[in-house]
Amino acid sequence: MPDMKENPVEQNGAESRNLSDVVEVMGQVRTAIESVIEGKTEQIDIALAVLLAEGHLLVEDVPGVGKTMLAKALGRSIDCSVRRLQFTPDLLPSDITGVSIYNQDTHDFEFKPGGIFANIVVGDEINRASPKTQSALLEAMAERQVSSDGITHELSAPFMVVATQNPIEMEGTYPLPEAQRDRFMARIEMGYPTRASELDMLDSHGGSNPLESLQPVTDAETIVALTRAVKDVYVAPAVKDYIVGVVAATRASKDLRLGASPRASLHLLRAVRAQAALQGRDYSIPDDVQALARVVLGHRVLPSVQAQLAGRTVAEIIDAAVETVAIPDRR
Template identity: 55%
Template structure:
């Protein structure tokens, strides 16, 4: 083994150790949801944004707070309502008479982890205030750009049951979410553990950070340099392209989805102590990354088909490259 290979293996091992520590810390609060916790952390370390679609009371906001507590990061919560204004999110410029100049007062979007609670209850004008910051990580107010801190992730929630008074997220907004997941109810034993530990168990206030914001930034940079063999690029593009040509798709996944899936696959590989991605990384993340970007035809919707069904079918039909990981 060469010295450079030994250093690379050590860095990968360090990444996996830190990832496991973060997931373990969050799981002390979010019981029985290790797979969802890991997907959320993959999203964070991919510099992406997360859409959690589920019924109330299953831990959507708790997941965001637990991640921010484990990372020693600043988090804010924005409760979306029909009367919420874009300036309530981004901030405003206020004239300072003492200095005879306008001063920018940042809004709650300037945090490391922003919880956009019930995002679909905000008006389209308010939702559009997130478009720039989710893509470019900056907010432009009166022609002046203001960068947000790093790491930065928007974790939005929406209730799929109570749709009265809501505004469906447009395709441009959905495409900016790297993943969409559903928390689901805990299993029987996990819910018993939650009840048994309720008075004295680990709470968010007791959760200790296991990584700094600088640690997370270094993990993001490291994962972005992981090796990807040419056959894996080809496989990933074939999977995404197949969503566009499928007979049940009115609109398939965009090139932004290809980049998102690549970033997430790199993080998953590093979390598994690998310095390269394999087809299983792509397959494990494809539904979470691609399904919400696919718009089904009306005929397919009448048959009860979903984007997740389409992506699963694509994964079953696109040939997997052999021995492409090294």
């Protein structure tokens, strides 16, 4: 396993960090978010893992269960630029990426950045926008840049899109294209709160908005340094082979008409590293792969007609595919 660097050095303007810093700082961010959202530790941990893995998060559930609240709380807990994009049918691609406007004083075109130019972008109800507008996110999410009029504009690190969407059965929604869904590292569902959590919510949210008092506990430069530390987490060849085997199992499943892409293997690897780092380990284990398989692969696959008629859920199909792959020796 690689040795962790303990002496802080300057790398591209950010102080280097080790895995103990990951646990400490992310623990503070988790606590800050939990002060706003009750009883959703698992969902918060996945969001933090996606942030550390330099991915993007899709939060899908019915209205009113805290999807946007989670995205806002994550943004406010970090001292960085945060922008919210409210996706509507009349939203234009230029509203997201930006537009060049002619300046009469300089007699030249000036680029006016759109809403995507922020460290954390909260895309609210992303599936209410047209497919053309949704596609404006593709380049930014995959390459962390925006091209306009032949000029490429880099996006600042860290960069994370946290998009929320209602189930496709809801009125006035458009299905996300498969290429768009594949850009998201993970998809989570908030679910309804427990009775105790809902009672606590009435006490904390009944008189004021807890987001207003939420203060940042870290900054953008620290997050960038932590993402570098996460890349030092050791993933054994056997675990990598297990990741590829799990992804390949979705392609061979008779219950799926579309299996996970090669990008899914890469995203699962990065998420596994982040999961291990959050738990204070500098090495990954097969349990990390099993814990993340549903959230990383579930939104990328399409069930067959037969599986849908049989009432099989995507989660059940993913679990069955994982069970067909031999677990590597943990020694």
